[in-house]
Amino acid sequence: MADTNARHRALFEPFQLGAKSLRNRILMTPLSVCYATGDGYVSNQMIQHYGRRAAGGAAMIIVENMAVDTSGRQLPRQALIDGRDRLPKLTELAAEIKRHGAVAIVQIVHAGRYAGPWDEYESRRRLAPSAIGFPLLPGLRVTPQEITTEEIEAAVQSFAYSAALAEEAGFDGVEIHGAQGFLISSFQSPRMNLRVDDYGREPNKFPLRVIDAVRAAVSPEFLVGYHLFAGELMPGGWDADDAIAFSTLLPDHGVDFVIPMVSTFESLRAEANVGLFGRPQFQRDVSSQIARACSAPVFTNGQLADPDLAADIVMAGEAAMVGLGRPILADPEWPIKVRDGRLDEIVACACHPPRCLQTQLAGVVCSAWPSSAQDCGFLGYETSEELAHGS
Ligand SMILES: Cc1cc2nc3c(=O)[nH]c(=O)nc-3n(C[C@H](O)[C@H](O)[C@H](O)COP(=O)(O)O)c2cc1C
Numbered sequence: 001m002a003d004t005n006a007r008h009r010a011l012f013e014p015f016q017l018g019a020k021s022l023r024n025r026i027l028m029t030p031l032s033v034c035y036a037t038g039d040g041y042v043s044n045q046m047i048q049h050y051g052r053r054a055a056g057g058a059a060m061i062i063v064e065n066m067a068v069d070t071s072g073r074q075l076p077r078q079a080l081i082d083g084r085d086r087l088p089k090l091t092e093l094a095a096e097i098k099r100h101g102a103v104a105i106v107q108i109v110h111a112g113r114y115a116g117p118w119d120e121y122e123s124r125r126r127l128a129p130s131a132i133g134f135p136l137l138p139g140l141r142v143t144p145q146e147i148t149t150e151e152i153e154a155a156v157q158s159f160a161y162s163a164a165l166a167e168e169a170g171f172d173g174v175e176i177h178g179a180q181g182f183l184i185s186s187f188q189s190p191r192m193n194l195r196v197d198d199y200g201r202e203p204n205k206f207p208l209r210v211i212d213a214v215r216a217a218v219s220p221e222f223l224v225g226y227h228l229f230a231g232e233l234m235p236g237g238w239d240a241d242d243a244i245a246f247s248t249l250l251p252d253h254g255v256d257f258v259i260p261m262v263s264t265f266e267s268l269r270a271e272a273n274v275g276l277f278g279r280p281q282f283q284r285d286v287s288s289q290i291a292r293a294c295s296a297p298v299f300t301n302g303q304l305a306d307p308d309l310a311a312d313i314v315m316a317g318e319a320a321m322v323g324l325g326r327p328i329l330a331d332p333e334w335p336i337k338v339r340d341g342r343l344d345e346i347v348a349c350a351c352h353p354p355r356c357l358q359t360q361l362a363g364v365v366c367s368a369w370p371s372s373a374q375d376c377g378f379l380g381y382e383t384s385e386e387l388a389h390g391s
């Protein structure tokens with residue numbers, strides 16, 4: 001094994017997060033590859049996909065968002081974490097990630113206004129703080145329904161129940177998806193929440209109720225992370241100052257780590273934001289401001305695949321850990337290759353527009369994989385040799 005370049009050593013310092021010891025400062029951010037079964041069960045393909053990423057050396061794997069109930073499910077092959085019948089496959093998934101020495105976290109979500117299926121959008125209830133229309137797809141404007149107080153209570157309970165299931169399945173923690181315009185963050189958007197009740201007057205009320213309910217449903221050692229709405233990037237929307245102020249509340253509600261994320265599905269289509277995910281370090285500034293304000297560890301992400309840049313961020317204390325989504329989808333061994341100084345062997349994530357985003361409905365395929373993996377639709381263990389040899 002070659003040595004880590006001195007320049008990158010900061011990335012390989014261990015990190016203590018609550019009761020968990022992390023082997024380095026690299027995590028895989030949640031990235032919906034949508035390999036679950038049509039009825040929402042974790043599949044063997046999904047277990048191999050995440051096992052392979054854990055084997056590649058990341059200290060923490062955050063499994064893509066799973067819906068807390070069917071009303072909050074967005075994509076046709078998205079997993080659900082809503083009942084005890086899900087436990088056997090969830091347990092296998094958590095065990096497979098941990099078997100390779102990574103901390104296993106699962107992200108939990110209610111998609112709110114973005115819930116699927118999207119054809120015949122208005123044929124069933126899509127839950128949002130207010131019934132405000134928006135462009136779901138180019139040329140398709142839709143309107144969600146205003147969530148009732150009973151439905152708010154049910155959603156809070158669904159998050160808590162999902163977190164308890166995740167703990168029973170053997171995960172080390174959950175990450176609550178509080179960003180990107182899904183149900184939780186839609187309460188914080190002045191553009192999406194025009195309610196006149198407490199949930200309108202206090203935009204943080206629903207997010208904090210979810211966090212409190214999740215924390216109460218799990219043991220003190222179980223990690224509770226929060227994917228933080230770091231800015232809507234739209235005029236009159238939730239902004240960086242709102243996000244910074246909100247982040248300071250989270251540690252007192254038992255949040256163990258925070259991952260900032262800017263944008264919503266709608267704002268990514270606004271002219272100023274088109275191609276945002278392709279811009280180098282596109283949310284580094286806001287993320288480091290949040291890290292300065294919030295007393296919980298903040299993990300940054302967003303186009304940070306240059307090992308020099310990632311190491312600089314950790315060394316400067318801008319973030320406790322660096323998250324990689326697409327770079328680890330493209331090359332699961334990114335962490336090990338950087339650790340061993342084999343930088344020239346890294347298979348780069350570099351396609352525009354991202355094929356991974358375009359293939360989500362049927363199950364993500366990445367342009368950087370060897371052709372055999374592209375043909376079979378995923379990169380699991382069996383194709384590892386081929387990736388190493390660039391076939
Ligand atoms: C295909 C795809 C699926 C994603 N799925 C999720 C998800 O389930 N939850 C989430 O919080 N972020 C999701 N993201 C965002 C990534 O986790 C990450 O924040 C983003 O891609 C920027 O980081 P990167 O440049 O390292 O990929 C997704 C991104 C892509 C491209």
Ligand code: SF4
Pocket residue numbers: 326327329330348349350351352353354355356357365366367368
């Ligand atoms: S190479 Fe393309 S398809 Fe693969 S992760 Fe990167 S953007 Fe997505």
